[in-house]
Amino acid sequence: MLHIVACIKQVPDTKIIKMNPKTNTMDRSSAPAILNPYDAHAVEEAVRLKARYGGIVSVVTMGPPPAVKAIKKCIEIGADEGYMITDRAFAGADTLATSYALTKALEKIAKIRPIDLIICGKMTIDGDTGQVGPGIARRLDIPPLTNVKKVVEINKAEGFAVIHRKLEDGHEVIQSSLPCLFSVEKDINEIPYSPLPNMLKAARYQPHIWSVDDLEEVDRTLLGLKGSPTIVSKVWPPEKPKGGEQLQGTPAEQVDRLLEILLTKKELFAVKGGE
Amino acid sequence: MAEKFDVIVVGAGPAGTACAYTLAKAGVNVLLIERGEYPGSKNVMGGVLYRKMMDDIIPEFYKEAPVERHIVEQRFMMLDQESAVTFSYKGLEWDQEPYNNFTVLRAKFDQWFADQAVKQGALLINETVVRECIVENGKVVGVRTDRPEGDLYADVVVLADGVNSLLAKSLGFHKEFRPDEVALAVMEVLKLDKKIIEDRFSLEGNQGCTFEIFGDSTKGVLGTAWLYTNKDSVNIGVGAMLSGLIKHKMKPYELLDYVKNHPVLRPYIQGCEQQEYLAHLIPEGGYHSMPRVVGNGVIVVGDAAQLVNAIHREGSNMAMASGVMAADTIIQARELGGDFSERGLDNYRVNLLNSFVGQDLKKYKDATHHFEKFPHYFDKYIPMMNRAASQMFTIDGTPKREKQKKIWNDLGSAGEKFRMARDLFQAWRVMK
Numbered sequence: 001m002l003h004i005v006a007c008i009k010q011v012p013d014t015k016i017i018k019m020n021p022k023t024n025t026m027d028r029s030s031a032p033a034i035l036n037p038y039d040a041h042a043v044e045e046a047v048r049l050k051a052r053y054g055g056i057v058s059v060v061t062m063g064p065p066p067a068v069k070a071i072k073k074c075i076e077i078g079a080d081e082g083y084m085i086t087d088r089a090f091a092g093a094d095t096l097a098t099s100y101a102l103t104k105a106l107e108k109i110a111k112i113r114p115i116d117l118i119i120c121g122k123m124t125i126d127g128d129t130g131q132v133g134p135g136i137a138r139r140l141d142i143p144p145l146t147n148v149k150k151v152v153e154i155n156k157a158e159g160f161a162v163i164h165r166k167l168e169d170g171h172e173v174i175q176s177s178l179p180c181l182f183s184v185e186k187d188i189n190e191i192p193y194s195p196l197p198n199m200l201k202a203a204r205y206q207p208h209i210w211s212v213d214d215l216e217e218v219d220r221t222l223l224g225l226k227g228s229p230t231i232v233s234k235v236w237p238p239e240k241p242k243g244g245e246q247l248q249g250t251p252a253e254q255v256d257r258l259l260e261i262l263l264t265k266k267e268l269f270a271v272k273g274g275e
Numbered sequence: 276m277a278e279k280f281d282v283i284v285v286g287a288g289p290a291g292t293a294c295a296y297t298l299a300k301a302g303v304n305v306l307l308i309e310r311g312e313y314p315g316s317k318n319v320m321g322g323v324l325y326r327k328m329m330d331d332i333i334p335e336f337y338k339e340a341p342v343e344r345h346i347v348e349q350r351f352m353m354l355d356q357e358s359a360v361t362f363s364y365k366g367l368e369w370d371q372e373p374y375n376n377f378t379v380l381r382a383k384f385d386q387w388f389a390d391q392a393v394k395q396g397a398l399l400i401n402e403t404v405v406r407e408c409i410v411e412n413g414k415v416v417g418v419r420t421d422r423p424e425g426d427l428y429a430d431v432v433v434l435a436d437g438v439n440s441l442l443a444k445s446l447g448f449h450k451e452f453r454p455d456e457v458a459l460a461v462m463e464v465l466k467l468d469k470k471i472i473e474d475r476f477s478l479e480g481n482q483g484c485t486f487e488i489f490g491d492s493t494k495g496v497l498g499t500a501w502l503y504t505n506k507d508s509v510n511i512g513v514g515a516m517l518s519g520l521i522k523h524k525m526k527p528y529e530l531l532d533y534v535k536n537h538p539v540l541r542p543y544i545q546g547c548e549q550q551e552y553l554a555h556l557i558p559e560g561g562y563h564s565m566p567r568v569v570g571n572g573v574i575v576v577g578d579a580a581q582l583v584n585a586i587h588r589e590g591s592n593m594a595m596a597s598g599v600m601a602a603d604t605i606i607q608a609r610e611l612g613g614d615f616s617e618r619g620l621d622n623y624r625v626n627l628l629n630s631f632v633g634q635d636l637k638k639y640k641d642a643t644h645h646f647e648k649f650p651h652y653f654d655k656y657i658p659m660m661n662r663a664a665s666q667m668f669t670i671d672g673t674p675k676r677e678k679q680k681k682i683w684n685d686l687g688s689a690g691e692k693f694r695m696a697r698d699l700f701q702a703w704r705v706m707k
Contacts, residue, residue, distance in 0.1 A: 032312075195423040199400045200278060200306075 002055030002156060004046040004117045005109060006079065007102055007136065008039035010063050010070035011126040019237045026126070026235075033066065035073040038121025042184050044191045045151065046119050047078035053154055056080050056113065060105050062090055062098060068207055075202035076194040082207035083109055089212040092225030095127070099135025100222045104215040106136065116156055118181040122147065133183035140181070145174060148182040279428040280306045280398075282605055283418055284435055285405045285442060287314035289591045290577025291435030292388045293332055293598030299395035301606050306427065307389065307397050308420065310404045315385030319555035320591060321462065322503040322510040323485060324379045328592040332599060333391060335373070340387050342377040343505035344483025345369065348476075352539075354490040354500075355661035359539045370482060378483050378503045378510070380464070407445055408432055408573065414616070415446070415572035430615050431605050432573050435598065438556045440566075440579035448575060449566030454517035456560030458498060458585070461527040462512030463535075465547035469507045475543060476504055486543075487588070492534050495654030496523055499588075500534045502543060508550060509543070511535060514557060527554065559585040562633075562640035569624045571617045574601045582632055586639050593632045600626045651698065659685060 010033050017031035046057040058081040059074040061067055071082035085105045093101065109115065118140075120133035130146070137144030149171060150164035159178045164171040166185050212218060221227060245261075247254040262268065282298055284291045287309035295307040311317035323346065329336050337345070348365035369375040393399050409417040409426060417428035434442045438457065443449055476484050483504045492500035498515025513530050520527060534540060558564065558581040565582075568575045576582075577594035584593065604623040608615055627633050663682045686692050 193422060196400075196403070196420055196425045196427065197278070199403060199422065200398065203398045203400050 002049060002053050002116045002154065003058065003113045004049055004055060004119060005058045005060055005106060005115050006039065006042045006046045006074065007106075007118065007120045007133070008043065008059050008061045008070055008074060009036045009121075009124050010034070010061065010067040011036045011124050014125045033069065035070040036121055036124045036126075038123060038125070038184070038186060039070075040073070040077065040121075040191055041186050041188055042119040042121045042182075043074045043077045043079055044189050045182075045184055046117075048189060049117070049151065049154055050078070053156070055116075058083060058109060058113075060084070060102065060109060062086070062093070062101050062105070065209075068209075071207045072202045072205060075205045076198050077191060078194070078198055082205065083210065084207050085210045085212070085215065087212040089220060089223050092228060093223065094228035094230035095129050095131035095135055096229060097223055097225075097227035099132045099139060100227060101215075102132065103136050103139040104218050105210065106140065108210070108215055116179050117154065117161070118142075118179070120181065120183040122183050122185055130183065133181055137181040140179075143176045143180040144183070145176055145180055146183045147185055149185045149188050151182070151188075154178070277417070277424075277426040277428055279417075280304050281429065281609070282306070282431045282433060283308065283427060283429040284433040285418060286310075286435035286437055286577075286579070287389045287399065287401075288318050288385060288435060288437060288577060288594065289388070290579070290582075290594035290598040291433065292385065292392050293328075293595040294433050294435065294576060294602045295397040295399075295598075296332060296388070296392040296395055297599050297602035298605065299392055299397035301602070302396070303602075303606065303609070305397045306429070307392060307399045308403050308405055308418070309389070309399065309401045311401065313386050313401055314389035314399070315382040318381040318385050319460070319462065319553045320381055321460070321501050321512055321514075321588065322378045322380070322505070323376050323588065324384065325376045325589065325592040326374055328595040328599075330373060332595060337372075337374060337377060340379075341383040342379050344378050344478070344481050345374040346376050346378065346485055347478070347482045348484035350484065350486045352486060352488045352490075352492075353657045353660050354488050354492050354537070354539060355658045356491050357538055358661045358665060359488075360657075360660050360664050365484075378485070378505050380505060380508075405436070405442060408434075408442055410446075413571055415570060430572065430613065431608075431620070433598075433601050433605075434573060434575045434579050435577050435594075436579050438558045438578040438581075440575065443566055443575050443579055446570060446573065448568075448570065449564075452558070452560065452564065454521055456558065456564045456581075457517050458514045458557040458559045459517050459520060459527050459554070460512055460514030460557055461531050461552070461554045462510055463531065463549055464505070464508050464510055464551040464553070465544055466508045466550045467544070467547045471546070472504050472507070472509065478504065481506075488534070488540070490653055490657035492537070492540075493519075493530060493653065494523070494525065494533065496520065496525065497653060500540075501588075502540065509547065511540075511544060512553075516559065517556075557585070557590070558583050561585065561642070562636040565636065568627065569617055569620050572615050572620075574604070574620055574623050576601050580627075582636070584635050584639060586642050587635070589635070593635075596630060596632050597627055600630065656695070656698075 012028050012031040013034045018027045020027045050057050057079045059079045060083045062085045065086055090101050123130035134144040145163055147166040148163045149166040152162040154161045160175055161178055162175045165174055247257050281304040284295045284307045287307050295305050298305040347369045350361055350363040353360040389399055404421040405418045406421050407419050408415045409419055415432050419426050436442050486502040488500040493515045496515045496519035500513040503510045513534050558578050560581055568580045576597040582593040582597050583590040601623050604620055608619045662685055666678050666682050
């Protein structure tokens, strides 16, 4: 029986989010809140390992109360339990303070049921740092395995895991002791359409919600804005790429023109590092 | 083992949610299934929500619900190519609680309404499509969704699956609607600064106004255009009977472009930024098109039952009323020992037809068809009205008596005048 915990976050859908041109900050009201796509794959991998080895999948998140929705999404995917830490004391946290708060939550979850494996998404789509997973592993003093794209084996009896890590030009096979922490790539799995019983379970599910007072041995100076040494000095949207050409004419003419471009512009098909 | 509920409601629009809310409040174990990402994400209407029905369900809902503006002015425009005759009523009695009606954005409002049903104890699942009703021994006993392990059972299934109601159709309750039974509406939500809206439409605070636009807005085809004010956006749309669009080979989005660029309407939306583009079918066949609404273990509500009063642009209120009546019927049937057969649920049909919903549909049963048969109301009489107004109000030294004579002559020959009188009489007859 494995106890796998996935760390998840609710994020604004950055595919459609708008930037406030005056303040150069994200206009969070302009985009719906979704489960961070990488985290969905983390939960799915945990659910698959549960199917393979038996066990329990928990998810944990830090966020404002509406983030319950993200936990429910994880229940739809197949998680069994959801834990949320929510408190004003956590607000304004950078990755350092976030990993500290999540570590405290994980320590509390481990007291309920010892944890064998922690799985995180590779990064969030609103922060793009990928620092929280390794941060948690460092604080818990367990091996961080980043860019995991395949789990070969989890052997609890002998206390090891074998995985593939994605590299620029291939992958490496790594064996690690358990417990450890994976942060996973999107291509580790595909998330299937959830079965109806999961949907009903998610609709009824009420997660465990903890405030800072529910956590033990917390150094409050390491939480939230106070515990965040990161300073964001400037945010700006990337410049829109210039150039390009809009094809005109009848559909047939446009296709001809497109073919001509594709056949003459060899640089479109150049492979990085040669043929 | 598939789960069983007391009632499954398919579709979280105004009809389905009103039904689920009423059932849950009475302690009935009800499941509400929505195909969209969240309730409202796939729902479209011009944008006016009437207070009365909603207020009956959740008293003083407007204090908490995400309504945009309360309407204090309704304008009716008879549009010609470069002119308009407008009739308007602005009443400050509508500027105070409990208000008369509101503009709403359905994506926000429906979500809020469904949340209230959940608070009452209804279970809501999104992103799930009901493929068919499960029928056993001539009785609907559940639904089959598109999800794995997707069967669910219930004593009663309420079909609130909207205008196309594939579910009611698959049960044989109605055939594919004819093009003269449905209107196609397209609409844009245009972002506009709050302050500009208030200046442009002479509004204060949360006051709102609505325009209903007839005539050239649909280039003579039976239909209307509309312009409604939200908090910091306006809805502009146009809808016309599908049969008319087909006959005149018009594309709805071209019609909307025409309306947006019409010289009389253009100034109202100048400087807007397009936010959303929506299109939807509206069931406008009225009383004659109403399908069977009750079967063994099944009730049809809202748009799925064609409950729209096209003449008075009412639909969501009728939908809610039908949802509540369906819920009341089910609650009563449960109390009476649980006869959910067609006979046991027939009270819904009876109550529906006796309510304002049935009565209004009956009253206007020939209106849409009448106006469609006689297009000159739109392509002839409205331009005539505009010419008459222009004559009357242009000061050019012509004596008024002569002007009246010109207007009279503009009505055409004696035969044409007779035909016009007959048309107006008939219009009055179908509307009375």
